[in-house]
Amino acid sequence: MTTQAKQWVATSFGGPEGIEFREHEVPAPGPGEVAIDVRAIGVNPIDVKILSRLDDPALLPFPLGNELSGVVAALGPDTQLASGGGAVGDEVLAFRVQGAYATRVNVPAVDVFAKPADVPFDEAAGLLLVGTTASDALHTLDVRSGETILLHGASGAVGASVLQQAKLLGVRVIGTTSERGAETVRRFGGVPVAYGPGLAERVREAAPEGIAAAIDAVGTDEALEVSRELVSTPGRVLTIVRHDLAGQDGLVAIGGANPASAAYRDRVRPELIALAAKRELVVPIARTFPLADAREALDLVASGHAGGKLVLHP
Known part of the structure; x- marks a missing residue:
């Protein structure tokens, strides 16, 4: 039928x-x-x-x-x-x-x-692509409690999930954003910093302890250049956008088409749904x-x- x-x-x-x-x-x-x-x-x-x-x-x-x-x-x-x-x-x-x-x-x-009963249909429909992408990024970079990371595109859909998951890990996030998106970054526990000329210096002021790793969710030249300038450890600058530059200067790229990423993202889905059920992860x-x-x-x-x-x- x-x-x-x-x-x-x-x-x-x-x-x-x-x-x-x-x-x-x-x-x-x-x-x-x-x-x-x-x-x-x-x-x-x-x-x-x-x-x-x-x-x-x-x-x-x-x-x-x-x-x-x-x-x-x-x-x-x-x-x-x-x-x-x-x-x-x-x-x-x-x-x-x-x-x-x-x-x-x-x-x-x-x-x-x-x-989960307490998760609206709209949020449920938008939970897992951004959630698994964010989790994959944090996992790939082996982000640890007490570290400070830089997140480009912090007020976007993936950015909001990175902010929430990083907070649960005890990680401080400096998030680049427009003025309009600054409140979203604050809402989810990040420190907003305006992108544009002088970005590296503004990040240094916001994070005098230094930047341990960086996640690029926007793909701009500025995002990658500033990340490389501020992160000294090879392999701890990651992009979810610029797959064409993977491997250059140690840049790590992840995506759902990558077998390792795909396997991890499939595996982590139940954990993210459980966080959403407790309203510790919202969309x-x-x-x-x-x-x-x-x-x-x-x-x-x-x-x-x-x-x-x-x-x-x-």
């Missing part, structure tokens, strides 16, 4: 102009699959980047989106959630799936977790859009001025 739904797919690669909102039939879930009626969908820079990186026509139409929250509509035979159990009507979240920009979708059960939502306006949301993400996490509502 199939169910009618709607889904955004890329019909050509290049940018958001090549995507279409289509009717599609969702079959009954097979073994190891969960059918989810979607309530919220996380929008991420990778959703835009993938449109420019892929060029194989055989992949078209390509379903967009990799994180969502919703309600279990059906379970495949002999199937349970990654968090155990599962029944029709359960509230769930899913990450590292394909085709999340939809009203209903079948996803692998190994990527579906029970949604500030910058803006929501109807699912039909996904192009507008993607354009805003591509501009680099989203100001935080964006969410789509079916």
Whole structure:
């Protein structure tokens, strides 16, 4: 038995102009699959980047989106959630799936977790991509309690998660941001510092104890140059953006396509959900859009001025 739904797919690669909102039939879930009626969908820079990186026509139409929250509509035979159990009507979240920009979708059960009751659907949909990225960065740098680190793009979606997770580790964070984002950095325990000319000196003033490591979440030349200037230990400057520079001057780059990163991010998902359940890890939502306006949301993400996490509502 199939169910009618709607889904955004890329019909050509290049940018958001090549995507279409289509009717599609969702079959009954097979073994190891969960059918989810979607309530919220996380929008991420990778959703835009993938449109420019892929060029194989055989992949078209390509379903967009990799994180969502919703309600279990059906379970495949002999199937349970990654968090155990599962029944029709359960509230769930899913990450590292394909085709999340939809009203209903079948996803692998190994990527579906029970949604904590106190975590809103919007936050649940935006929790795991930024959360696992932030955790991966802190883990890769082996950040320790008592250290001070520099975080570029501290008021963004990944930045907010880094700030919260670093605070739980006992790590002090100096966060570069615009004036508009300074309050977000303070809210999550960081020390805001304005980016722009003179950044290195302002960071030194904010952290006379020195900078042990740096995380770049913006990809600017300034971010990398200042990080290299202030961090003396090789291998403790990390970027989640400039993969083209990986290895240069010891620069470390991480991403979900890297096997080590992927394995770590899969492994840490339950821990992040547990933190969210205790409200020790929250996801500030910058803006929501109807699912039909996904192009507008993607354009805003591509501009680099989203100001935080964006969410789509079916």
